[in-house]
Amino acid sequence: MKPEELMTMMEKARADTFEHELRVCTESGCMSLQSDVLQKALSDEVKRRGISDKVCVKGVGCMGLCCNGPLVKADKAMYQFVKPEHAPAIVEALATQPIKELLCDTQQPFFTRQKLVVREHFGIVDPENLMDCIAHGAYQALLKTVTTMTPPQVIQEISDSGLRGRGGAGFPTGLKWATVSKAGGTTKYVICNGDEGDPGAFMDRSVMEGDPHRVLEGMAIAAYAVGAENGVIYVRAEYPLAVKRLTKAINLARRHELIGHNIFGTKFSFNVELRLGAGAFVCGEETALIASVEGKRGVPRPRPPYPANYGLFGYPTLINNVETYANIAPIINKGAAWFAQIGTEKSKGTKIFALTGKIKNTGLIEVPMGIALRDIIYDIAGGIPDGKAFKAVQTGGPSGGCIPADLLDITVDYESLAKAGSIMGSGGMIVMDETSNMADVARFFMEFCMTESCGKCIPCRVGTYEMHELLDRICEKRGTPEDLQLLKDLCDMVKQTSLCGLGQSAPNPVLSTLRYFEQEYQNLIAEAQAARGQTTHADTSEHIELEVLP
Amino acid sequence: MTTTTTATTTRPTVATVWLDGCSGCHMSLMDLDERLITLAGLVDILHSPVVDPKEFPQSVDVTLVEGAVSSEEDLHKANVIRAHSKFVIALGDCAVTGNVPAMRNYWDRSDLFDRAYVENAQEPPTAEERKVILPLTVVPPLRPLATPLHEVIKVDLYLPGCPPPADAIWFVLTEFLAGRVPNAMSVSRFGK
């Protein structure tokens, strides 16, 4: 495709407008509530009335408020809890007043306090329709990059934006790109890490399902910047819809020569292929992911050498997370300075969070970095239902930690969360109310780590088992003070000696709950002691020193 | 719980106990040979399988425990030992690690009973007979797992070995009598 062709396509697609638009969320959340059936019902209704030229029915990406799904946008009105049988009334209402009973308030803080950068086209474009995406500016950033910028300029722009990796660790993206760019050799790879596996996290799934072209575009720009010609998107097979949408996006982009040889008539070529993960959490770790793509057992290896120098098949490889790539196009389009003014001094831009647990509004949100945790939970998420009290919020998945009520005023950025004993992670937020026992929460996450440990290194393989066993004893009121001490010692050892990030962070849920809620552990142990009577380890006999002997 | 030392003696008191083990550790103790006589001059052995009292004494300075904790009776004994002893030594691999008695832990107890009392019987017992044959009532019931001693009571010193050599036992006892905490790993190891 030539640069002019993209502009022509965009103008043509923009000219194709309808009087009314009915946009149905067709991501996994709403699809599980039959939004696909709903979409068909709406199309049928429009056809039946013979107004197909006036009303466009399309599937769009997630609109965020998943708990009220399926969501439908009918021109300016948003409907919630929509069922297929509502279709005739919705189409009818297009010409008159919106249906009051189904209306969802778009002026509530859940919508107004968000800042959409990655998700700017969610709920607007049809992810399976390339024309629609192009009408909303897809591939403009790639065009700008390959026709007007040099690779060092691109890297500089990304560095200036202050973007940091959205996969969890928050490594500066520009620095990572520069490292791969400086690595020798002509063969290089870019990899998109879509192996999202934290319990309660579905940000990347949503991005891949809701705007796959934006991910492709970000990867292509990254490939141009670091000098790679091949890209791999690694997605877990448990995301069939994301796989379908990405496959379609790749095929469409290829057909229209938006990826492939000599993109926009330049010397830059870029090919992408999709690889499916067989469902191992550890394959989200970069070296394990690479091993998996290479067809080997997905286990991590010691670093250095880092993938930037020695990655896929031994070639320099850039690995970024889905959300990181999805941030690239807006940065190129609107400039690093625009991006850098969002967020805090060290954490720029926005972050998508998946809100789950004991809150009124569960779903996906995108907020500027630096927002207070309290604002997310009480404003955006609507607080705790059923009049219960907030207890803790778990961020960062099994590698993260629990943040208690008295720390709710901290801001959401990489540094503050780390200081509170948790991490930003990939963006899962699980809210717990007073009914949750924190030792039990720690046990849940430890069970996850135990079953997902690859088994390569002993501290993680056996350590997670033993920590789980000790937590089990404590939770089942069989624990002793010695068990708690042993648990603490184990946490320290596993954190310090494990091979990869999964093991090193596996103790975090225990450590953070111990930090803020140790009394709950103590109570369980005291109950165990009481139930057992006096015949326990510690209190059976005073420890008498050896001096009694001659 | 505080303990009162028996008034009649000022010599250190020692007890040895045999839980779920093969008695090999006690054999090793017997292998002290003539040193047993020296030992008898240094301490009072209040309780032991080779002394044959029925009750565990009220207060003992040092108790050596052979064997894993396998049955409910073992558990009871272990608790009594802990309550009445100032210093408890896990003697040998069964007490330290579970060792051979713990090899039954890989199976369910019911499977074990079937194997021992039903499958290997010359004539397969009837359902009625099974109720009587299986060791569920008269003998102390087996615990779900045979465990090392320290899983149920606090242990002060571990002397591994299968069995711990007589020299190791002698070393540990004499170090004790000299008022030192012996390093058992300098004289024995797992499986020795």
Place this chain on the structure above:
Amino acid sequence: MSAVTSTTQSITLTIDDKAISCRSGETILQVARENNIDIPTLCYLEGLTVWGGCRLCMVEIAASPKLHAACATECTEGMTVRTTSPRLKQYRKMIVEMLFAERNHVCSVCVSNGHCELQNMATKLEIDHVRFPYRFPHLAVDNSHDYMRLDHNRCILCLRCVRVCGEIEGAHTKDVKGRGVLSAIIHDLDEPWGDSQTCTGCGKCVNVCPTGALTHRGTAVGEMTKKTEFLPYLTLMREVKL
């Protein structure tokens, strides 16, 4: 002769207060052992690729907040390494204790009793008991091969056998199935060893196995001894050919 590239440089570093010089590209473990400084390992074996799984060789490097696996960390100029400290000792002890708790290592009835690297490690690290709850898993013994045996009860998943089979013998009969504590060594596509079409019966796996997991059949308690001296030799001969 191993190829000495032009980029090889001489490096000086300090290990346990001892000033040492070595060539660039050498790992801390290699250099420490050349200088008679003992760093415990179980998965490392000279002649096989570095695995980095046992984590016993973790050392402290000055100015680094993290611990580093000596087997997988190359020496750098001016590096100051400490191979032992109360903290490292404690970690190493816990790691070996966890191995004993993970599977059924009953030393007293093991063919490798007295010649076992795991048992020796426990003695060296002065492990007199295991603080962790034992797992007591129900594991099989693969007795299907004519003259070798795999006893999963005694396997520590160091994967020396998998590596020697793939890297030295070139058969890649052995690999791993499952994950976490449920991982297990398999032959081909998880078939009985005796049925394996790819196993050459060379027996290298038995010799590199640190415990009684891989043994010759017909050995009784304490009778199984192993030799690993052939490995550096085979690796060297292979380099000469190249």
